[in-house]
Amino acid sequence: xxxxxxxxxxTCWAQTIxxxxxxxxxxxSFRLTDQHGREQTLETLRGPNGLVLAFVxxxxx
Amino acid sequence: xxxxxxxxxxxxxxxxALTYDAVxxxxxxxxxxxxxxxxxxxxxxxxxxxxxxxxDSIPEDNPFHGVPYPGTFxxxxxxxxxxxxxxxxxxxxxxxxxILLKEFNEGGRxxxxxxxxxxxxxxxxxxxxxxxxxxLTLLLEVELPERMHVYAPxxxxxxxxxxxxxxxxxxxxxxxxxxxxxxTLRMDAIKETVPVFEGRLxxxxxxxxxxxxxxTPALTPDxxxxxxxxxxxxxxxxxxxxxxxTIPLEWRIRxxxxxxxxxxxxxxxxxx
Numbered sequence: 001x002x003x004x005x006x007x008x009x010x011t012c013w014a015q016t017i018x019x020x021x022x023x024x025x026x027x028x029s030f031r032l033t034d035q036h037g038r039e040q041t042l043e044t045l046r047g048p049n050g051l052v053l054a055f056v057x058x059x060x061x
Numbered sequence: 062x063x064x065x066x067x068x069x070x071x072x073x074x075x076x077x078a079l080t081y082d083a084v085x086x087x088x089x090x091x092x093x094x095x096x097x098x099x100x101x102x103x104x105x106x107x108x109x110x111x112x113x114x115x116x117d118s119i120p121e122d123n124p125f126h127g128v129p130y131p132g133t134f135x136x137x138x139x140x141x142x143x144x145x146x147x148x149x150x151x152x153x154x155x156x157x158x159x160i161l162l163k164e165f166n167e168g169g170r171x172x173x174x175x176x177x178x179x180x181x182x183x184x185x186x187x188x189x190x191x192x193x194x195x196x197l198t199l200l201l202e203v204e205l206p207e208r209m210h211v212y213a214p215x216x217x218x219x220x221x222x223x224x225x226x227x228x229x230x231x232x233x234x235x236x237x238x239x240x241x242x243x244x245t246l247r248m249d250a251i252k253e254t255v256p257v258f259e260g261r262l263x264x265x266x267x268x269x270x271x272x273x274x275x276x277t278p279a280l281t282p283d284x285x286x287x288x289x290x291x292x293x294x295x296x297x298x299x300x301x302x303x304x305x306x307t308i309p310l311e312w313r314i315r316x317x318x319x320x321x322x323x324x325x326x327x328x329x330x331x332x333x
Contacts, residue, residue, distance in 0.1 A: 017130040019147040020112040026140045028111040032079065034099040035087035040077070042140050045099060049073030050137040055114060055129040056080050 027053070066098055074135065081106045081127045175310075179296035179303055180205045182310070190315040193272045199312050201225055201264040201292060211294045213243035213256035220255060220295060221305045225264055227290035232279035236267040276316050288312040 021027050031041050038044075045051050066076050079101040080087065087100040101108075106127040109115050114129045132147030175182040180203055187198040203223075205211065214222045227235040241263065243256035268288065270276060281287055288311065295305040 017147060018114050018117075019130065019132060019145060020114040020134070021142050021145075023142050023144060025142055027134060027136055027142060028108070029140070030101075030103075030108045030111065032101040032103055032108060033084050034077075034101055035084060035091040035096070036099075037084065038099070040099055040101060042136070045075055045077045046136075046138055047070060047073050047075035048138065050135060050143065052069055052074050052076045052133060052135050054076070054078040054133040055109065055112070055131055056078050057125075057128045057131050058080050058082055 077101055079103050079108065079129075081109060081129075175308060177306060177308065179209055179306070180211070180294070182292060182308060184310055184312060186312050186314060188314065191270045192316070193270055193276065196267050196269045197314065198265050198267050199227075199288070201266075201310070203258070203262045203264070203292075203294075205259055205261070205296070208298045209296050210246065210257040210259045210298075211296050213240070213258055216255050216257075221293070223258070223292070223294045225266065225290065225292050225310075227266070227268070227288060230279060230288075232271045232276045232286055233288060234269040234271070236269070238264055238266045240264055270314065270316060280316060281313075284315060285313045286316050288314060 027042070029042065031039060034040050042051060045053075069076050076098040077100075078098065081103050082090075083104045084102045087102055090096070091100055103109055106115055106129070109127070109129040112129070114132065116125075116128050116130050119126045119128065130147060132145060134145045135143045137143050173184060175184075183200075183202040183204070185200045185202075187200070188195075191197050203211070212220045212222045214224070216222045225238050227233075241258070243258055245254050246257045247254050270286065276286055279286060290310045290312075291307050292310055293305065293307040296303045
């Protein structure tokens with residue numbers, strides 16, 4: 001909770017956020033390791049209709 | 062998110078989350094929280110940067126430098142963005158439920174907009190977090206296009222007035238709705254006057270969150286109270302009345318105390 005308050009103090013005056021690739025654009029390719037040590041890419045992660053990819057601040061706080 | 066994974070998968074979508082935490086921290090969190098979907102370790106924030114969503118308002122010497130502006134992309138099988146959901150306010154969280162709503166029009170959740178053929182609804186609440194016994198205000202905003210109106214309570218039959226109901230629950234006590242004053246519309250053709258609402262209107266109602274014994278059994282796995290209800294209306298314009306609709310609504314209020322558990326010290330922090 002304290003961590004979130006500190007982040008709040010840093011970002012509370014940020015006016016514009018950045019939201020990355022626009023609708024219709026392709027996302028950048030990536031190759032990342034998941035919590036079980038498996039390498040993952042869009043191809044390994046996606047279902048038949050695609051992928052819901054959530055960018056989260058932290059799993060720790 | 063976890064309980065919504067199955068709903069996404071039913072639509073042919075898989076789910077993954079990405080953070081700047083190192084794998085051991087993600088593993089710890091995943092085990093503790095019972096996460097069933099992949100958590101991707103973007104230690105060093107390389108992918109966050111590649112996506113162009115690094116939160117650059119945080120200075121480099123700050124421990125939180127490297128976090129993204131939080132948000133969610135829904136991409137198709139080729140990696141093209143179909144839709145995206147980003148929070149403008151760090152305090153808000155676009156929940157998986159809200160994404161399901163926008164993508165698949167399922168129900169209405171807090172802080173979301175719902176559009177029907179006749180009007181727009183927006184739900185929100187005075188607090189995102191509340192404690193046992195506290196009173197908070199639920200907000201329901203209605204926006205009608207030009208020439209469209211809905212009827213106020215007290216209108217005579219067969220017109221159907223708006224009504225905002227909340228489910229009965231031991232976990233909260235619902236107080237009456239507060240409405241703005243209605244406008245009197247004169248219908249010359251039938252020589253009647255009816256009370257209506259037009260344009261934008263804001264409805265509020267307070268709820269009192271129950272005591273812990275009452276709320277705990279009603280919490281979602283995320284520790285939120287799901288306050289469900291519905292909004293019923295009959296919309297008419299200057300030519301025709303449309304079929305009455307009932308729109309399911311939901312407000313989510315966090316009632317649990319904050320989770321203060323951290324990953325063990327040796328696993329904390331990120332690799333640079």
